[in-house]
Amino acid sequence: MSLHSSTRVADVRVTPIAFRDPPLLNVAGVHEPWALRSIIEIEMTDGRIGLGESYGDLQTLANLARVAPQLVGIDVFDTNTLIRIVYAAVGGDPDPAAPFPPKGDKARATAVAAFEVALLDLQAKVAGQPLYQLLGGAVRPALPLSAYLFYKFALHHGMEQDVADDWGEVLTPAQMVGEAQRMVAQYGFGSIKLKGGVFAPEVEIDALLALRDAFPGMPLRIDPNGGWTVQTTRRVLPALAANGLLEYLEDPVSTLQEMGEVARFADGMPLATNMVTIAFGHVPETVRLHAVQVILSDHHYWGGLRATQQLATIGRTFGLGISMHSNSHLGISLAAMTHVGVTIPNLRYACDTHYPWQVDEVITGGKLPIRGGQLAPPPGNGLGVTLDRGQLARLHRNYLDCGIRVRNDAGEMRKHQPGFDDRRPRF
């Protein structure tokens, strides 16, 4: 331990937070007024701090809490020991060399990722480099992001006003075009993704057609989150494919088997997923079924930034496109996505992000600036972001006070529509 004792972990802190979230609609219901997240701090023996951000649900927090104290004393470069500790602490085969389980290992990969990003942040600081350099260097100056459009209510149930959400109601094609126009004007996005699965497919296709009219030539996508049956998908595919309406169709159905069925009649329409291929163990069956053409990677559940790069190599090897998925998140996650995203040559699609919907931030200096539809890696060594401790304390207080411990979009929706049924497929 003596040789590199200056690069050892001295302390690990995991702070659950809650930040305000608009009433965004999806197949499962509607976003609650508070989104949960965890902020990971790894303090090195020399006092420098590496940051990570992950989910804030009880199960994730329990897993992170199980792992955190065991990381004290490991070298910040030794991510293999992080993985070994996570495998021993979080359910599943404790052998980190065993084949990836075909059913996935999201809990373990999530715990690895949460801490790995913080360790990489420290590694890059030790090396005196921005994180993208430690990850092999940038192949592009900034990460292209897409406008992530949602149907939404004007207000959360029971609210009479919301100073944190001035987007108003978005339920019609015209309102959706308005949302898109504001988002594109504000951030310069060059791609549009519509969160679908809320209304019947034909209704959502009307919104896509209105977006096409308003944004000629701009790549469009729709993501019904597995809300359609195979039969429904077959019925609406011609309208989605007509005149090149869609760049890709994301998760129309909810199982890998069904995606394979859709792929057989998709007739050239690329299928994307962040639902059926979400772990290395899912890749062989994905390849065998030719079920997916674009994997929406997500370092939070694929096992971190190095794992994301490995996934990208698998994509290049098997002819699968790579983009990025997003959950509601703050700037640490976005910085991590950006640093790794600029290093991946075959990341050829603008990435998803919920970031424009968030008004809170936990990093110093407030929200990161998306310009021209892109985000450049924040300047400085490591991730290039630091914690605003005042905001962290405030957002942690939100967590303590908000009463939400596990995300429940369906329960929230039932406050608006008491009979809401979140079973899938809905259409």
Added chain:
Amino acid sequence: MSLHSSTRVADVRVTPIAFRDPPLLNVAGVHEPWALRSIIEIEMTDGRIGLGESYGDLQTLANLARVAPQLVGIDVFDTNTLIRIVYAAVGGDPDPAAPFPPKGDKARATAVAAFEVALLDLQAKVAGQPLYQLLGGAVRPALPLSAYLFYKFALHHGMEQDVADDWGEVLTPAQMVGEAQRMVAQYGFGSIKLKGGVFAPEVEIDALLALRDAFPGMPLRIDPNGGWTVQTTRRVLPALAANGLLEYLEDPVSTLQEMGEVARFADGMPLATNMVTIAFGHVPETVRLHAVQVILSDHHYWGGLRATQQLATIGRTFGLGISMHSNSHLGISLAAMTHVGVTIPNLRYACDTHYPWQVDEVITGGKLPIRGGQLAPPPGNGLGVTLDRGQLARLHRNYLDCGIRVRNDAGEMRKHQPGFDDRRPRF
């Protein structure tokens, strides 16, 4: 450039060398008296030097020479720019994001690897870490290696004595057991690989049986280098499988298609390869045919140490075992193999190395110490090895004087056996 100007490449030197090599037999003929290699030095703006080692044939040297001057000025962390430069300078699709070509891209991957190792050596020095730490930390203290047994002549053609080779003639089972006993006694190896394809399979199986008698329980392998037909392999497989004689059978046949045929009747005998799956572009067909169970990785032609880790992840994803292949090499290559090898959890087989056959060395302090059949990463930051400039000059002089520019085992064999036919399959 100003922010990190201290980590830029100031100079790149590629020095061809030749070192003495014993008359080792294989399916292609016999090793010549000199083995060729290239030593890569990348000097950083602060004067520190990163080392690499690669092939020394004319084509490789030409590719390295094309790339080397273009690396001046790049950041030592920016391996993506290295890759872009190589793709533009060495034949094939110049787009580093294009799918890996199904026919492989050995020339480009070789050039990337030669320089990548030297850049990683520098990166680790900048970070103040042993290279294995930069690569994610060691999962084992040392890299297990296997005794690499060869049939051999006592002397090269025309030599009357050879002070650099006191192994004598090895052509019979008894002589092979003697070779193995000396090698195991000297280095403590716990696995044995026999280079086959030299004699009829039944003759080589006699040698394996003699080795089995002399080393009960020790894992044995044979590598005929694609020297057998599918029919021959079918004929001898029962003898190879009897009583668990072999740990795995390496490259009995010479095409991926044929390996797939062998796999269908191999009946549980794992098939290994460093001949039919030697690039990411070969992996999909390998998986489709279930042709191979163990990939013998080799950072020199897979594209470097990060690529080797990515291959290992592919192996874990698709249930393929990972080990390591070797050509005749010196200590820089062995140090690189060791640093990456100790970081790969699913490297479950002892790795090949020709190192015990070499008497020359180009690194300070002479040969690296294999003990108990393993090599620990050389201590210190980066690769942990430095150049002995006197030896480099001597070995470069050998290169200039020896007259060999492209390895030609068949031509060398025809000095011994004028009618030697190196066409494969031989048996």
